[in-house]
Amino acid sequence: MTDALWTIGAGVAGLSVIALLGGILLQYASKGFSVDGNPLVNSIDALLPQTQCGQCGHPGCKPYAEAIAGGEPINRCPPGGQDTVDRLASLLGVDILPLDADDATTEQDLVAIIIEKDCIGCTKCIQACPVDAIVGAAKLMHTVIVDECTGCDLCVEPCPVDCIDMIPRPKSPDYWMPTRPNIISSDRCGQIGIQHG
Amino acid sequence: MADYQIRRCERQLEGGIHPETQKALSTTDSCIFVGDPKRLVFPIHFSGGGPGEALVAVADIVSQGTPIIKCQSGITHVASRAGKVIDIIDHEIAHPAATKSASIIIEPSGLEDQNYLDPLVWPFDADTLRNRAIEAGILGLGGAGFPSFKKWSEGMQTLIINGAECQPYLTTDDTLMRIDTHSMIRGASMLSQSLDIKTIIIGIEDNKPEVLEAIESALKESCSDCFFDVVLLDTKYPSGSERHLVWLTLGIEVPTGSHAVESGVIVHNPGTLAALSRAIDGKPITDRIVTLTGEALAAPQNIVVPIGAPISHLIEATDTNPESLTSITIGGPMMGYSVTNFTAGITKTTNCLLAREVDIPPESPCIRCGACATVCPVRLQPQQMVFALKGGSLDRAIHEGLTDCIECAACNAVCPSHIPLAEWFRLGRFEARDKANDQRLAAKARERFEARNMRLKRISLEKEAKRAVRQAKTADALEKARKARKESA
Ligand code: SF4
Ligand code: SF4
Numbered sequence: 001m002t003d004a005l006w007t008i009g010a011g012v013a014g015l016s017v018i019a020l021l022g023g024i025l026l027q028y029a030s031k032g033f034s035v036d037g038n039p040l041v042n043s044i045d046a047l048l049p050q051t052q053c054g055q056c057g058h059p060g061c062k063p064y065a066e067a068i069a070g071g072e073p074i075n076r077c078p079p080g081g082q083d084t085v086d087r088l089a090s091l092l093g094v095d096i097l098p099l100d101a102d103d104a105t106t107e108q109d110l111v112a113i114i115i116e117k118d119c120i121g122c123t124k125c126i127q128a129c130p131v132d133a134i135v136g137a138a139k140l141m142h143t144v145i146v147d148e149c150t151g152c153d154l155c156v157e158p159c160p161v162d163c164i165d166m167i168p169r170p171k172s173p174d175y176w177m178p179t180r181p182n183i184i185s186s187d188r189c190g191q192i193g194i195q196h197g
Numbered sequence: 198m199a200d201y202q203i204r205r206c207e208r209q210l211e212g213g214i215h216p217e218t219q220k221a222l223s224t225t226d227s228c229i230f231v232g233d234p235k236r237l238v239f240p241i242h243f244s245g246g247g248p249g250e251a252l253v254a255v256a257d258i259v260s261q262g263t264p265i266i267k268c269q270s271g272i273t274h275v276a277s278r279a280g281k282v283i284d285i286i287d288h289e290i291a292h293p294a295a296t297k298s299a300s301i302i303i304e305p306s307g308l309e310d311q312n313y314l315d316p317l318v319w320p321f322d323a324d325t326l327r328n329r330a331i332e333a334g335i336l337g338l339g340g341a342g343f344p345s346f347k348k349w350s351e352g353m354q355t356l357i358i359n360g361a362e363c364q365p366y367l368t369t370d371d372t373l374m375r376i377d378t379h380s381m382i383r384g385a386s387m388l389s390q391s392l393d394i395k396t397i398i399i400g401i402e403d404n405k406p407e408v409l410e411a412i413e414s415a416l417k418e419s420c421s422d423c424f425f426d427v428v429l430l431d432t433k434y435p436s437g438s439e440r441h442l443v444w445l446t447l448g449i450e451v452p453t454g455s456h457a458v459e460s461g462v463i464v465h466n467p468g469t470l471a472a473l474s475r476a477i478d479g480k481p482i483t484d485r486i487v488t489l490t491g492e493a494l495a496a497p498q499n500i501v502v503p504i505g506a507p508i509s510h511l512i513e514a515t516d517t518n519p520e521s522l523t524s525i526t527i528g529g530p531m532m533g534y535s536v537t538n539f540t541a542g543i544t545k546t547t548n549c550l551l552a553r554e555v556d557i558p559p560e561s562p563c564i565r566c567g568a569c570a571t572v573c574p575v576r577l578q579p580q581q582m583v584f585a586l587k588g589g590s591l592d593r594a595i596h597e598g599l600t601d602c603i604e605c606a607a608c609n610a611v612c613p614s615h616i617p618l619a620e621w622f623r624l625g626r627f628e629a630r631d632k633a634n635d636q637r638l639a640a641k642a643r644e645r646f647e648a649r650n651m652r653l654k655r656i657s658l659e660k661e662a663k664r665a666v667r668q669a670k671t672a673d674a675l676e677k678a679r680k681a682r683k684e685s686a
Pocket of ligand 1: 573575607
């Protein structure tokens with residue numbers, strides 16, 4: 001009888017210890033491996049172009065990501081283009097929608113440039129820039145850090161003297177892109193004899 | 198006598214092809230110097246080493262060895278002959294971009310006017326050597342044009358001399374290893390000793406017995422603290438690809454997305470090391486060996502030409518009229534690209550000019566034979582990648598391994614439908630590079646956006662806190678006043 005009690009007791013004790021250890025482990029794991037924010041929002045945000053332009057009607061990409069996670073249509077991001085819509089659709093398992101924008105505003109990689117001689121140093125553009133890409137101080141000339149500019153064009157409107165232009169993003173002078181194949185551009189197309197065997 | 202061994206490579210290249218090598222065409226015992234051309238063309242941004250900046254102005258007189266271009270990577274390119282800068286204009290360049298680009302044009306004067314660097318005296322440290330490589334403009338002369346000094350990090354274990362030269366038609370490295378063996382070995386030993394590398398591997402394909410002889414006799418004569426391990430590789434394309442050579446000779450697999458240096462291995466072309474040897478003596482790169490070959494040339498051969506010499510000048514050196522050719526392939530039949538304008542100047546990476554008549558059969562649809570996958574040395578599925586790319590799905594192609602493709606064009610060579618697979622992969626890889634860059638910028642923008650939001654939030658919280666303090670103060674003062682009034686009443 002006592003033997004049986006012992007066995008049961010040992011079993012209960014053993015399982016309790018395992019359960020306790022498991023509990024502690026899980027507790028630590030949930031702290032150590034916890035994900036910041038909503039993981040779905042983060043993966044949606046990762047697909048958005050981070051232009052922070054607000055053309056989707058939200059004050060930046062992350063807020064739009066949150067809105068999408070809450071059920072908003074996925075086709076409101078003109079800088080991302082149809083590509084982004086497609087990727088969002090495949091991420092979320094929803095139908096692909098046509099992009100909700102007029103073509104002119106999409107697919108153009110622009111940056112802002114301040115015509116420095118006209119700048120009066122009003123700091124309005126600095127306040128408008130969502131990514132802090134404009135440097136300058138009150139009554140002193142401002143300028144755009146080209147590498148940080150996302151081309152959102154939010155600084156153009158507030159400028160009282162209209163001295164901000166959007167220009168195509170400058171490229172490194174040694175930038176180049178191969179032409180699309182299928183025009184005869186080289187003789188690489190299998191033009192060597194192969195020794196078989 | 199240097200310590201060395203000669204062995205056969207025990208590993209086999211997976212995939213790959215056996216092209217007809219056509220090397221006999223251009224193989225000659227010696228290598229002639231051709232006379233100076235009428236003008237030399239140096240593209241400022243496309244000479245290798247990244248975008249550059251001209252160090253000379255029109256009408257400047259330069260000596261042979263005067264620095265004329267400084268690149269973003271630090272690499273300096275020098276005038277290959279003494280002469281006068283006659284122009285700085287947009288000029289045709291020998292580059293797959295096939296555009297015009299700002300170039301310095303020099304008219305050689307024919308004078309023996311040299312402006313070299315001071316010779317380095319052994320012992321020198323790695324930094325001295327790096328600086329020397331920068332000043333002397335040492336780039337990978339095998340075709341990629343990567344600044345050599347960037348590979349010379351501390352803690353490297355092995356230096357591999359890539360003498361495989363597996364592309365058909367090319368005999369540049371073969372010639373160099375035969376006639377300039379001592380410089381190559383000296384450059385390799387000096388580099389290894391300054392970086393504390395003990396083993397130097399020389400990888401050559403077994404179709405170069407004369408090279409083996411030359412190397413053996415040079416090793417017998419030279420003295421070096423390094424151990425030379427001469428590895429004979431099976432003749433198979435592309436055994437000279439960097440990551441394949443590392444695997445064949447050392448058994449090290451270079452992981453996806455990293456370079457040989459990250460595995461402790463430096464791989465250099467023989468020409469680069471020979472140039473380094475001369476740079477140690479003070480002579481920057483002014484000339485290089487170029488293979489002129491192909492059935493359309495009257496006298497195929499290897500020649501030594503000044504950097505910047507126009508392509509037409511090289512073609513004339515083979516007793517061929519440049520006007521009889523419509524296009525020429527630079528860099529060999531597998532990895533090369535065509536140029537049609539022969540006024541472009543050769544650069545440090547121009548290893549071969551190939552002229553031949555080819556009729557390009559029209560492309561037909563893929564029949565899913567799988568031949569391309571069988572020969573792909575990276576074990577990719579080229580047919581899948583090309584479907585993805587033609588369908589405009591870069592993501593899909595990247596998922597299939599596009600970024601691992603070495604653009605060897607072995608798949609092109611066997612495709613019965615003559616699909617220009619490697620051309621697609623090159624385009625795809627460029628697009629992938631741009632995309633990765635966009636993603637990097639996006640990540641930065643996200644960070645800055647979030648940092649700004651945090652700041653704005655902090656500022657507004659601070660304002661609120663101040664307001665609360667102020668309100669509390671006012672309330673306090675009112676309270677006091679009220680009390681005072683009560684007391685006085
Ligand atoms: S070009 Fe790329 S896909 Fe084709 S065989 Fe070479 S590595 Fe493989
Ligand atoms: S070799 Fe050409 S036809 Fe055959 S599967 Fe590959 S791409 Fe298709």
